[in-house]
Amino acid sequence: MKLHFIAIGGSAMHSLAIALHKKGNNTTGSDDAIYEPSKSALEEEGLLPAELGWFPEKITRDLDAVVLGMHAKKNNPELKQAEELGLKIYSYPELLFEISKEKTRVVIGGSHGKTTITAMILHVMHYHGKEIDYLLGAPVRGIENTINLSDENDFMLIEGDEYPASAIDLRPKFHLYQPNIALLSGIAWDHINVFPTFENYVEQFQIFISSIVKGGILVYNEEDETLKNLAENTENQIRKHPYFTPEYHIEDGETILETSEGDMPLEIFGKHNMNNLAGAKWICQHMGIDEDDFYEAMVEFKGASRRLEKIYENENGIIFKDFAHSPSKVKASTQAVKDQYPGKKLIACLELHTFSSLNSEFIQQYKDTLNEADEAIVFYSVEAISQKQMQSISTEEIKNAFNNPNLEVVSDTSALKNLLESKDLKDSVLLLMSSGTFGNLELEELKALF
Missing domain, CATH: 3.40.1190.10 (Mur-like, catalytic domain)
Known part of the structure; x- marks a missing residue:
């Protein structure tokens, strides 16, 4: 088949494009932004677009189908061209x-x-x-x-x-x-x-x-x-x-x-x-x-990447990185680490950065989710709230939502790093929970704290 992927840089989209290319299909694609690891993977297979952007001229009648990624909007010029030509348009699950x-x-x-x-x-x-x-x-x-x-x-x-x-x-x-x-x-x-x-x-x-x-x-x-x-x-x-x-x-x-x-x-x-x-x-x-x-x-299964993944351990303590960000996941991960290491101090650090977690109404769902931690920290980015065009949220609102008056709330990456540096991390477990990066916090620097 001759296929064109609109928004080929997506995590599932680029993998599907490469897999179909390897099966002998004629595969091309476009995107306005492609990040690692998608970029290197596409480049290795000769599928990385020569230029970033949308090019309606790539959509021609000889295509068997167009595959539309979630990143592409309704008014995408390549999608419009495919619709005008009456081409078969699939989402990747279809x-x-x-x-x-x-x-x-x-x-x-x-x-x-x-x-x-x-x-x-x-x-x-x-x-x-x-x-x-x-x-x-x-x-x-x-x-x-x-x-x-x-x-x-x-x-x-x-x-x-x-x-x-x-x-x-x-x-x-x-x-x-x-x-x-x-x-x-x-x-x-x-x-x-x-x-x-x-x-x-x-x-x-x-x-x-x-x-x-x-x-x-x-x-x-x-x-x-x-x-x-x-x-x-x-x-x-x-x-x-x-x-x-x-x-x-x-x-x-x-x-x-x-x-x-x-x-x-x-x-x-x-x-x-x-x-x-x-x-x-x-x-x-x-x-x-x-x-x-x-x-x-x-017996030999070590877990999925970024799911309660142990990223560092020495005689002083352990660091876990976990994809948890929704209330149910935060509570489950915090409880799991506390149960596994009852003799160690648990410092749980959660980043709020998704649309739902920064919503002043939905945040009430986080009540008591961090209570099993000996010390709890919530990090959020003021810039993220601005980018999502959401109503600002205060430190007190976050503390009240979590039902934890001892909760420490920071909204700056350097402030988070300073807070962790100030803590006694001897015989402790640091649990980092986020689907993001804590504002590009350097994990190697955290390892040096133990």
Whole structure:
């Protein structure tokens, strides 16, 4: 096929473009900004656009299809040209479905844990030499590519998120995959700029459950009451397999999973990760891996990148970096680290920088999320609020929202660094939680504090 990618620099878009190029398709693309690692990856494959910007002349009648990334707007000149020529326009989830419609599609969804569960499944498959196709939402430690496409593999494993498919198709991506096997890890409202009410957000998961092919399988976390209610009341004719957090305990800073085959030490930790593991086990069993083989592989699983990732450790303390930013993730990660290291002082540092986390109404959802920390810090950028054209938020509002009068709030990167330098970090754990960079805080400088 001859394909053109509008907004080729996106994390999923550039990976899909490269994968299709490697399969022999004639692939081109455009974008007005391309950052690392997309830039180097595209350049290596000869797919990096010669110039940044939008060029309607690239959209010609001989194209079989145009693939539209979420970064491109409705008025994008290349999109307008494609519409005028009547070309087939796919969002990347639509194209992915077309590619995989003859395969068994396994879609991992939920407000939290998607990347970790998908990474667990992929790790187990690779450990046992079972080749599958897949699409990951983010890089995973030990996995070279975020996408793998083949003609011969039976399964297509997809991390399915709730964000809109494209500027001209506002359906959540995971509505478009029509899974044969699906997993939902839980429902925790976020993304208020996309889903203005909790009810509207929950409805998206109801639609997803309805999209599972008849006779298909839904694996779901029965500890989430909202999700449990949706699963039990769906009219879709599917098989349902609930899961729950397995028994485990902690010995000398090591998490031990209690299985029918005996105690099993793990590299990962935290109740939420034990819950993720239970869901991944069900999916792997449906993909032909028995329970004993699953556990054998999981002993060596070190976690997904930036998900409670240990980035430094010495005799004085430990630094973890975690992608957590939504209230449910912040609470789970803080609790997990406190449980794992009860004898150490926990300093939890959270960056608020997403649209929802900086919203003065939504921020109330963060109540008590940092209370397990011995010392808690919230960082936000005044510039970020200005860029998002949002109403300013005060230190007192943040403290009140978190229900934590001892919370330390800073809005400048140098002030954050000075605050951390002033602390006694002996025998402590520093937990950095953000999907951003704390205003480009240098992590190497933090390591020197221990």
